[in-house]
Amino acid sequence: MSLPNTYWLFNNTANDGANNGNASGGAGAASSNWVVIDRTNDKLMFLDDQQSDGDSNSGTIYPVIIPASSDKEAEKTFINDDSESVLDQVKLAGTTDGGQNGGNTQYVFAIYFDGATATVPYLEAWDSSSHATTTDDFLGGGTPANSTLKAVATTNAAPGSATWSGTALAGTGNRISLDSGALSGAKNLYFNIKQIIASTLSAQTDSSIVLTLRFTYS
Numbered sequence: 001m002s003l004p005n006t007y008w009l010f011n012n013t014a015n016d017g018a019n020n021g022n023a024s025g026g027a028g029a030a031s032s033n034w035v036v037i038d039r040t041n042d043k044l045m046f047l048d049d050q051q052s053d054g055d056s057n058s059g060t061i062y063p064v065i066i067p068a069s070s071d072k073e074a075e076k077t078f079i080n081d082d083s084e085s086v087l088d089q090v091k092l093a094g095t096t097d098g099g100q101n102g103g104n105t106q107y108v109f110a111i112y113f114d115g116a117t118a119t120v121p122y123l124e125a126w127d128s129s130s131h132a133t134t135t136d137d138f139l140g141g142g143t144p145a146n147s148t149l150k151a152v153a154t155t156n157a158a159p160g161s162a163t164w165s166g167t168a169l170a171g172t173g174n175r176i177s178l179d180s181g182a183l184s185g186a187k188n189l190y191f192n193i194k195q196i197i198a199s200t201l202s203a204q205t206d207s208s209i210v211l212t213l214r215f216t217y218s
Helices: 019-023
Strands: 006-011 035-036 044-046 071-073 076-081 086-089 109-115 121-126 149-152 189-200 210-214
Touching: 035 121, 044 189, 076 189
Parallel strands: none
Antiparallel strands: 006 035, 006 109, 044 076, 071 189, 076 086, 109 189, 121 210, 149 189
8 A cells, every 4th residue: 555645625616515526537527516626825815704705815815804703714714726716615615603604515625535445534633734733822722622622523424503513623632534434545535614704813913824634554
């Protein structure tokens, strides 16, 4: 068993359909609703409802406004597409508490494996690519359960609720399994993710949080 190649993709439409491109188009291919993410240059961004799909990534960026009380879901989700210099909206991300087409949606983000794994693949969040700490305020400031990032695996089924809660992402203690076991061969794994901003969050302008895929092979 050799190291499988992995490709991160997102659905940039409001059509909740699976990515079929990898099965027919070869490694890294995407079907018409799906876009391959450049993991070196592209970024996941949670923004205010003033932001629009297709806005220039060099123009005005509208961050989520911290609520005066309680908490709220980030209104919109985007991939900052460096090669196209635009903000490409992930319309099905999040829940119906957001400002887009999220909800009980299954095919939102995908990670395509072109081969088998020895263990179940996990999705994690860390402060940086060193994968050493999870003390960023967005990851709970040292309390993983308070992470603003909530995710749910949807490989085998939709979340089951239009207002799904998800699992807080922060390190190895707070992560999601993307499938029920190790992969026996090529497969698309799916997940949905949202950001919940509390009124108690310190004002910030940016973050270097890294979403991480963890698995072993032999």
